[in-house]
Amino acid sequence: MYPKEQWMEIEQGEIQPGNKEKFSDIPRWCHPLIIYNGEATCYSPRGGNYHSSLGTRCALSCNRGYRLIGPRSVKCLLNRHWSGIIYCRQIRCHTLPALQYGSYHCSNGVKIDSHCHYSCQLGYHLEGDRSRVCMEEGRWSGSVPNCVDIEPPQIRCPDSRERIAEPGKLSAVVYWDPPRAKDSADGVIKKLKRRGPEPGSEFSEGEHLIRYAVYDQAHNRATCKFLVRVRVSRCPTLKAPEHGYLSCTSAGNNYGATCEYQCDGGYELEGAHSRVCQSSRQWSGSQARCNPMQINVDVNSVTGLLDQFYEKRRLLVVSAPDSSDRYYKMQNAMLQQATCGLDMRHMTVIELVGLPPRGVGRIRELQLSQKIVEELRQLLHISQSRFNVVLIDKDGIDRDRFIQPVTPDELFSFVDMYLLSTQEQLQRHQNRDMCE
Numbered sequence: 001m002y003p004k005e006q007w008m009e010i011e012q013g014e015i016q017p018g019n020k021e022k023f024s025d026i027p028r029w030c031h032p033l034i035i036y037n038g039e040a041t042c043y044s045p046r047g048g049n050y051h052s053s054l055g056t057r058c059a060l061s062c063n064r065g066y067r068l069i070g071p072r073s074v075k076c077l078l079n080r081h082w083s084g085i086i087y088c089r090q091i092r093c094h095t096l097p098a099l100q101y102g103s104y105h106c107s108n109g110v111k112i113d114s115h116c117h118y119s120c121q122l123g124y125h126l127e128g129d130r131s132r133v134c135m136e137e138g139r140w141s142g143s144v145p146n147c148v149d150i151e152p153p154q155i156r157c158p159d160s161r162e163r164i165a166e167p168g169k170l171s172a173v174v175y176w177d178p179p180r181a182k183d184s185a186d187g188v189i190k191k192l193k194r195r196g197p198e199p200g201s202e203f204s205e206g207e208h209l210i211r212y213a214v215y216d217q218a219h220n221r222a223t224c225k226f227l228v229r230v231r232v233s234r235c236p237t238l239k240a241p242e243h244g245y246l247s248c249t250s251a252g253n254n255y256g257a258t259c260e261y262q263c264d265g266g267y268e269l270e271g272a273h274s275r276v277c278q279s280s281r282q283w284s285g286s287q288a289r290c291n292p293m294q295i296n297v298d299v300n301s302v303t304g305l306l307d308q309f310y311e312k313r314r315l316l317v318v319s320a321p322d323s324s325d326r327y328y329k330m331q332n333a334m335l336q337q338a339t340c341g342l343d344m345r346h347m348t349v350i351e352l353v354g355l356p357p358r359g360v361g362r363i364r365e366l367q368l369s370q371k372i373v374e375e376l377r378q379l380l381h382i383s384q385s386r387f388n389v390v391l392i393d394k395d396g397i398d399r400d401r402f403i404q405p406v407t408p409d410e411l412f413s414f415v416d417m418y419l420l421s422t423q424e425q426l427q428r429h430q431n432r433d434m435c436e
Contacts, residue, residue: 029054030076038062038088052076062088064136065112093134101147102126112136120147124185124218148218149185155214156180157224163203165232167256167279168249171202172230179224183216191215205232235277243267244290245427255279263290264427265313265346265394297366302375305368306396309348314419315392316342316411319352319382327387328353331405338408340435344428345415346394352377355384393419 030052033040042058044050051058056076062068070086077083093110101124108114114134120126128145135141157179163172176199181189195211197203208228215221233255240246241261248259260274271288278284293312299305309315318335320328335342335349342349352373353360361368361376368376380398382388389402391411400414420428 029080030056030082033058033074033082035060035062035086035088037066037090038068054078058082060086065091067091067138091136091138093138093140096132096140097144099144099147102145108134110134116140118145124148125150146218149183149216149220150218151185152220152222153181153183153189153214153216155212155222155224157210157212157226160227160229162229162231165205165230165254168254168258169256170232170251170254171204173200173202174228174230175199176226179212179214181214181222186217188217189214190217190219203228203230205230233279233281235281235283238275238283239287241288241290243292244269244288245423247423253277255281259283261288261290262423265424266293266343266348267291268293295363295366297363297368297372299372302372302379305372305376309394310396311394312346314345314347314394314415315350315390316347317350317352317376317380317382317388317390317392319377319384319388319390321355321385321387323353325387327405331387331389334405334408338412341408341412344431344435345412345420346424347415350376352382359384391415 032052033042038061040058040060042051042056044053044056046053050056054076057073058075059073060068060070061072066088067090068086069089071084074082074084074086091112093112093114095110096104096106096116099118099120102118102120104116104118106114106116112134115131116133117131118126118129124147126145127148129142130145132140132142158176161174161176163174165172178192178199181192183189191214193213193215195213196208197210206229208230209225210228211223211225213221213223232251234251234253235255235257237253238246238248238259241263244261244263244267246252246259247262248257250257252259255277257277258274259277261269261272263269267290269288270291272285273288275283275285293308295308297305306315316335318328318331322328332351348363350368351360351362356370356374359370359373361370361373376382377384380390380392382390387403387405389406390398391400391402391414393399399419416425416428
């Protein structure tokens with residue numbers, strides 16, 4: 001055996017001077033290298049006759065139609081084996097997929113250079129490559145063709161239809177049967193597409209175009225269309241009463257719609273509270289009116305007085321020790337200039353002036369009895385000895401108090417911000433120029 005260092009020299013293919021005789025005694029080391037369907041070109045440090053000796057290197061290649069599996073070169077190692085396992089594998093293309101409505105025939109199966117020719121069944125046209133070749137890379141040239149029919153399918157849509165909107169609505173539910181479709185080639189419909197609402201949908205007033213498109217197995221397309229018309233039966237438009245407004249359902253004048261009359265604060269409704277648009281296109285009942293609110297001061301209790309204003313008017317109670325009170329005069333002058341704004345915000349002023357037995361209570365020109373005045377002071381905890389202003393909302397709740405005169409702008413800002421309902425805000429916006 002050789003020393004370890006000498007084995008390394010031999011493995012590296014380096015022969016030091018003085019070791020040539022020992023190297024010449026090395027026998028054949030690795031088994032002969034045989035590559036089926038290919039060849040090996042080898043080089044040995046000992047010369048051409050030692051192609052399987054230690055240190056021999058071989059370059060490998062395969063014949064046409066074969067692919068090398070493994071490293072492109074190997075070396076004979078100390079363990080008497082080549083440094084890699086290699087072989088030549090025949091190049092094959094994958095099996096071509098079946099052609100729907102057609103077939104193909106190949107000259108040499110899936111081997112290299114095999115030619116495959118496509119053909120279609122009777123009634124179908126070939127689109128794409130008519131032939132393909134298995135190439136050296138192991139893939140087919142071109143792409144898979146298609147066998148298609150060129151005649152579109154037949155389709156028939158339902159007839160156009162018209163519906164009357166349902167009572168109280170501006171729409172109608174419309175049904176129809178799906179269109180009839182058939183393919184001219186094989187009778188098979190691949191896809192049916194609709195553009196527009198589906199049958200049984202709710203359609204709004206007007207005309208609606210429904211389209212259908214049908215596709216056969218070859219993606220040929222045919223279309224049809226029809227109309228859905230929805231008509232709304234309407235009554236003449238109602239007018240809101242003076243000092244009031246209408247609250248209507250739906251569109252306000254269509255068949256089945258209901259309109260309710262409502263009056264502004266301080267006005268009372270006379271006549272029908274609501275009217276309905278009938279199938280005859282006429283309204284039920286008759287026009288209502290809003291009359292000024294009648295205030296009854298001849299009551300037995302303050303509750304009977306305040307109940308008249310419940311949900312109708314807000315109250316602004318102004319109290320002063322006597323009519324010469326400077327705060328009272330200032331407040332009275334400001335309120336007289338803001339009468340329109342008070343009325344727009346549904347506010348009624350109650351004055352409590354003076355001390356018993358000569359105290360006076362009044363609503364506009366109407367006088368309140370001493371009994372009602374005293375009950376009102378007690379209920380609202382209003383002092384007789386100093387100036388007070390109390391704001392009461394439509395629910396009879398004490399909402400704010402002032403011990404000095406309050407300007408209309410300050411008062412109206414508070415009411416507009418906290419007390420006005422949505423309908424009152426709309427009415428005030430519509431009539432904002434009335435007081436200018």
